[in-house]
Amino acid sequence: MFRTALRNVLAHKARLLMTVLAVLLGVAFVSGTLVFTNTISDAFQKSSAKGFDHVDVAIRPEYRESEGDRLAEQPKLTRELLEKAAGVPGAASAVGVVDGFTALAGKDGGPAVDGFQSRGGNYWGEEDPRYPLARGRAPKGAGEVAIDAETAKRTGYGIGDTVRLSVDGPVLEPTVTGIFTTDDGNVAAGGSLTLFDTATAQKLFHKEGAYDEIDVRAASGTSQSALRASLDEVVPEDVGSTVTGRQLADEQAEAIASSMEGMRTGLLVFAGIALFVGTFIIANTFTMLVAQRTKELALMRAVGASRRQVTRSVLVEALVVGAVAAVAGLAAGIGIGAGMRSLMGSFAATLPDGPLVVTPGTVVAALAVGVLVTVLAVWLPGRRAAKIPPVAAMSSVHAAATTRSLVLRNTLGALLSAAGTAVVLYATTLDGTSGQAPMGLGAVLLVIGVFVLTPLLSRPLVAAAAPVLRVFGVAGGLARRNSVRNPRRTAATASALMIGLTLITGMTVLAGSLQRSIDKMATAALKADYVVSMANYNTLSPEVAEKLGETEGVTAVSPLRNAPARIDGATEYLTGVDGAAIGELTDLAVEDGAFEVGGARVVVDDATAEDHGWRAGSRFTVAYEDGAKQRLTVAGVYEGNEMIRGIMLDTAVLAPHQSDPSDMQVMVKTAGGASAAAEDRLEKALGNNPGILVQDKKDVSEGIAQMFTLMLNMLYGLLAMAVIVAVLGVVNTLAMSVFERSQEIGMLRAIGLDRRGVKRMVRLESLVISLFGGVLGVGLGVFFGWAAGQLVGGGMATYELVLPWGRMAVFLLLAAVVGVLAALWPARRAARLDMLAAIKAE
Template identity: 45%
Template structure:
């Protein structure tokens, strides 16, 4: 039997290769994702290990704010300088030094443009004088020794072309600084910073610019020879008390790595979801391929049964073919996955995120690649294998054997149940008050509905193909009628082929609806919520100096400037994102619809919350809210106003002073600029542009430009998602090629007869193309209908998250339908040419 299996593999290698491509693409995406994320993780783990001294002391956070660092959570905590002297007295300490580190320090190149970090932070540090504690190594020049001197990392020096002795300009969280470049340094052993830029000052200057005088962001401690870091950490912890976290180098690296891995999960899941979609679509192709192979080999399999082969042997023979396809596909997929990971690294490198070293190909990745490829192939081939095993031996004796398929009653019943359950879940998701729960219900409903429609697809195919396909005979006559009948004659095969395309287009169209609805919501939000004529936002995705707001406010014609900042605190025991604003400028720049109260109390100890938050937390105007800051201080705020949902401000609003008291970083995320009554925006803009020329990390936009910027971010994300989903559409196109190619072989005698009675080669090619087009259109129509349902339901379920408007991009849907028809035409090129090349007499004579 194994010899027979091998012979069949060689006999059908081209057809199986087309099926194997689905496995190759799916496995390649899985493997590429795992290799890329493993490499990304290793890069940052090495980075974390390079930054840690033997023992590290930081302020203990009262609650978890995510990745440690002043930029990520929007809050900063400090360690007093006096603690350095106390730690120095601890037995076993060889060296101790306070350090300062903060984000928001950007280097301007010779043209006055910000050194591009591709979204990675610009980091400022204090230069460590204790070499044993420093992760940096001086390469050229000397250490900075005063407020007019600065050092930069070697990567930044190379990109900007600056040399020791040059005067360079820096944008800091505080003022704009010009200083002499007195030295360059390498970070760690390799100098890798994952795209970030690093700027070093002397300690006093770093404290003035990046923290506060007399305050450090952390303290590094070196152990004497022979002293175990764990023992030293315990001794230091006993001295500094419970207000501080004391960690060894390995503990700090593990803690940062764990936080980073948790954040990395999003990228991992995001990419693996698309790989799963590709594999799911691929199962239809493999199932279709093996079903057709089994149908074509009816007499051969029956003869094997007649010669004594058991059902189990026949099943194992077919699964053996699938196993070989899965192993070969997974092997090629591993190599392709390595290429995808290399491409992802190059792509992220162009954005500024440099991944150092070679790509990480872990054993787990290889095992997962083979497990996924082989398992998907075997599962997909199991049903055809079982069908082959049930082939009656008597079929070998008959020349006119016809493979009788079971009725569609059970399949129809299952499809109806799943479809109804899916529709119910979609409706439940749209009616849910909780956005997270609603989105989950929509996701489950979408999955159930896809499975249900897939089961119903053969039943739906016949009326669709007969009604829509009726156009073909009217335009192309006999050729069109033959194409229509070919598509209708085997609804199971047509449905399986169309289902692959249906899934891809359902997801593409769903995200198109969500994207269009989000963009419509942005237009509505900004038009209805923003009163300010101009908005200043970051060009690098990072907060910027409050000096910008001061200089903008001094421009003639500007009536009010409202900075907007973010921070974190616990309110009544629940971690909340706080938005800090200027209470005086708020009414002039942002439109609020009040449910109760007002913004009058915001300037003191007031807090404003949106209606969903107030209802969820049980707060009313006048209620007292217990506040816990990150550095473990307790305060109280009073609810002074409740407003309708406003995505510009978020859910919880405090004054800038209140946010600073809670440890908020004194850097702005946005500025809303309102002009004096009667002032022409066109007259003021040149002056604003002139002021902001000194700060190239920010952009000035009017409301329309700001809308376009926000919608551009949505469109970029949508483009990325659709680019990922193209993989599933590509696999679906391969499925159409595969089905048509095998259908041509299956109908060899029929094609020969058609040629014998006068059907020309051009007509034959047209017949195959029209059959491909109608199958593609059928799959596209199902996909567009389902995708529109999914997109509408998900948009409605996320109404509380800011998607307040519903928009269906009908022109784009029409384009998708035309693209599907084009896919059918292209997919039919090879099968049509193959059919046209068949010799008439050979085709008629072939059994």
């Protein structure tokens, strides 16, 4: 039986090629993902580990929990503690570390790098062991900086150049005095690092007299653990904790691995989708191969082969095919992993140097996935073949599915679909977090249920295309009959395309609906023409609001200033605003009382008011961060949203209690409304700051939309894999169908159907099957998009369902294109059949 199985594989090489390709693509995606993420993770971990070469023990501040009405004062790592650490037995030196966000501008005036990757820190003394100087000298005073060599290379800055940068708003223009090298993983990943002397860094990052961390080097012959024990004796437990350099490297490695896990999981999900779609092709192929060999299998049963042996022979074929596809997929995956790394480099995402990492786990996973998916997909066709009685198989009585099997299938499909729909509808009644698992379970059940029901659904939906197919005469009529001749085969072929389009449509509906709600929210909640914030959404200096208020054409300005406070024994965040201007800058629906901010009168969003049981006229006591208490009155309750919410009070009341006030955003209204000239005036007033964003309502909305656009583009690109596999499935089905119907096609040719008519018949059949899958996919996608929107957008007052009719039409057109392209080779093959040889074929 084993030799027979191998001969069958070799005898059907061409027919199994599509199956091999389907498995190969899925395995390549899996192994490519693992190779890529392992390579990047390993490179970052090794690069980060180098960054801790100069740290034997680090002292980090200990966070304190607030209790009662007073906010806990967070401990600081002081100069005194630094000197004590440097003097403990076994310590060679100690360095105080200060860091924070620093936006560095390039020579063109724009940011040298984007967002969070632009960092700043302190250069310790004359020769900081962390940052060896390649050229120049250490920075001294507020007018000097040092920049990393990679940034200098990218921007073209050199020693003596004046650079423009910003930490929290005001523009600084220091001189570059040094260029240094670093093993910092942030720089290796394409970021920038700007260093000031320690006193300047502490002042700029609002950490006067304090350090974020103290790094201690061990003297020769002193171990990290011994040094740590010495430091533990001088570091108060309520001030800081110690950790060895080895532990820091391990923590960094774990953090990097964790950050890569999200990317890996996302990519593997799409690899799983491609493999799931591929199972339909595999099962379809082997079902047809087994059907074509029915008499052969029956003869084997007649001469003594058992059912188990027949099943085993089919599974051996699958094992061989799966092993070949898995090995080829692994090789392709290694190439994909290397290509993805190079592609990231071409997008200016600089990555640390390191070898391509192919772990034993990757090899095992690729081979296991390829073999298991193939064998599992073939198990049912093999089992079905073994159950056919030899006499029935000889006479082909087995060909038609029994009424009992169809009833059982349709009943099972209906139950799964109903259960999936019910679970999805139930999930829409839950909140975003608790509803995710039920939503996923319901979606899986519903997709499986529809797949099981697809043979039943194929007849009415294909019949709906009959009027259009009649236009094509005899070829159209034959195409319609052929597409429903074997409903199970049609279902398996259409389902591959259905799954891909379900995901694409669902995500498009959800993204479009969320984008519309954000647009409405921005329009409804804001009367301000502009919102000003840091590029990384860090805090702004109060100086920014002052400068904007003095700008020509500005009629109203208000900061949004977050400040922690204690209310009823719990920490709450107050939002400081300009009480006189906030009414001109926002348009928030008032549910109770009046929107009045000033003195001891505040306004509260509806959610916070409900949590505390407040209404207009309610009074409560707030404990500010300096410990002072004040009795405040709720003047009004407004309808909060994702953009504006919280307890609003006047900054004139809040500022005296803040040691270091800073703003999250500044809202601005101009006399002539939003315009290019007004935006230009605001940017000039802020010194064309590289770290500040000046956005109108459209920019705010589009900024949020970029996340959805990026997500959709990634989704479209990744799901292209599933569509490619689906195309292979249609090609495979049509090719096998043409082979099975060789005699029939020969008869049609003999009675007058020309080659063009044969080609048209096969193409129309492919088009009908693909559009059938497309309609099911778009329909399911709309339902899942609506359900996910109810789950995600349920808490957004402005959420509404948006059906992207244009894109859905494009998706159906894509399904039609898939059908046309998939039919090219099978149609050509059918048209070239020799009619006499085909008629004589069995």
